[in-house]
Amino acid sequence: xxxxxxxxxxxxxxxxELFRVGVRVPPFWPEEPEIWFAQVEGQFAISGITSDTTKFxxxxxxxxxxxxxxxxxxxISPPATDKYEKxxxxxxxxxxxxxDKKVKQLLMHEELGERRPSQFLRHxxxxxxxxxxxxxxxxxxxxxxxxxxxxxxxxQPTSSLEVLADLADKIQDIxxxxxxxxxxxxxxxxxxxxxxxxxxELRKQLQNLSSQLNSQDRRSRSTQRRDRSRSMTRSxxxxxxxxxxxxHFKFGSNARNCIKPCDFEPESRDSSPRRIPGxxxxxxxxxxxxxxxx
Numbered sequence: 182x183x184x185x186x187x188x189x190x191x192x193x194x195x196x197x198e199l200f201r202v203g204v205r206v207p208p209f210w211p212e213e214p215e216i217w218f219a220q221v222e223g224q225f226a227i228s229g230i231t232s233d234t235t236k237f238x239x240x241x242x243x244x245x246x247x248x249x250x251x252x253x254x255x256x257i258s259p260p261a262t263d264k265y266e267k268x269x270x271x272x273x274x275x276x277x278x279x280x281d282k283k284v285k286q287l288l289m290h291e292e293l294g295e296r297r298p299s300q301f302l303r304h305x306x307x308x309x310x311x312x313x314x315x316x317x318x319x320x321x322x323x324x325x326x327x328x329x330x331x332x333x334x335x336x337q338p339t340s341s342l343e344v345l346a347d348l349a350d351k352i353q354d355i356x357x358x359x360x361x362x363x364x365x366x367x368x369x370x371x372x373x374x375x376x377x378x379x380x381x382e383l384r385k386q387l388q389n390l391s392s393q394l395n396s397q398d399r400r401s402r403s404t405q406r407r408d409r410s411r412s413m414t415r416s417x418x419x420x421x422x423x424x425x426x427x428x429h430f431k432f433g434s435n436a437r438n439c440i441k442p443c444d445f446e447p448e449s450r451d452s453s454p455r456r457i458p459g460x461x462x463x464x465x466x467x468x469x470x471x472x473x474x475x
Contacts, residue, residue: 204228209243214273236265240272251275288318293325298349301325302342315342327353 204224210217221243225236241249241256249256252272260267288308293301302322309318319342323334330352334345428436429445439445 204230204239206239206243209245209248211248211276214276218269218273233263233265237268240265240268244272248272248276288313288321291321291325293327298322298326298330298353299346302346318342319345 204227206224207217207220221240225231225239230236230239237259244252252268252275255264255268255271288305291301291305291308296304302318305318305322322342323331326334326349330349333352334349337345337348340348423430424444426436426440426443426445428438428440429443433445434447436445
């Protein structure tokens with residue numbers, strides 16, 4: 182009686198061509214090697230292929246050079262037995278490790294942005310797929326959250342990711358002030374309107390300041406004019422005592438200056454100088470010119 186081992190040995194010695202009939206191996210799927218191997222094994226079952234060597238040869242014949250390099254050692258030096266299973270396990274393991282590395286690098290560049298924490302978590306899980314450990318996804322997700330949310334999440338080590346995501350959403354809703362939300366939703370038009378209002382307010386302030394300066398300048402000039410007018414005008418008491426001003430009283434028609442009010446009339450008065458009471462007449466000083474001017 183032929184044993185199972187002997188039967189498999191005899192089967193392995195049969196020509197491989199006998200087992201190629203009806204085998205439709207799909208193109209290799211590196212992103213999901215487990216699914217691809219399941220499809221291949223389904224084709225093997227339909228075609229009645231059970232030879233380990235035949236399965237091994239079918240698989241290595243479907244691998245592109247970039248994936249063949251991942252299992253180069255097994256292809257060149259396959260084990261004496263269970264070649265197909267060894268190739269299957271190592272190919273899945275090595276491709277998954279390479280894929281996980283790429284996914285992790287991709288995840289590490291993701292940012293929260295304008296998304297809610299729960300939306301960001303679902304995005305990371307979608308990128309990671311089933312092969313990336315949940316703990317790694319959680320670490321990336323937590324590190325991208327605002328610091329106040331990270332503190333609360335760190336205090337819940339036993340909660341599931343779904344519970345933590347819901348909690349993070351609630352914290353974000355409470356911690357985000359309404360004015361900031363409105364500002365974040367405001368478009369470029371609102372920003373331009375705000376700038377226009379600020380410019381208009383600045384113009385108004387400049388106009389007020391200019392008006393104040395002009396008013397102060399007018400008051401200053403008016404005060405100066407009053408002072409000059411007061412200095413050039415005699416008091417009423419002096420006018421009553423001396424109807425003629427000092428210059429006309431002193432120099433008569435030769436006077437070049439006059440301080441109002443003054444009743445001097447050159448037609449009816451002698452043009453000779455007049456003496457000031459209490460002072461001696463000096464012939465050498467009988468005119469304004471002889472005094473060097475007034």
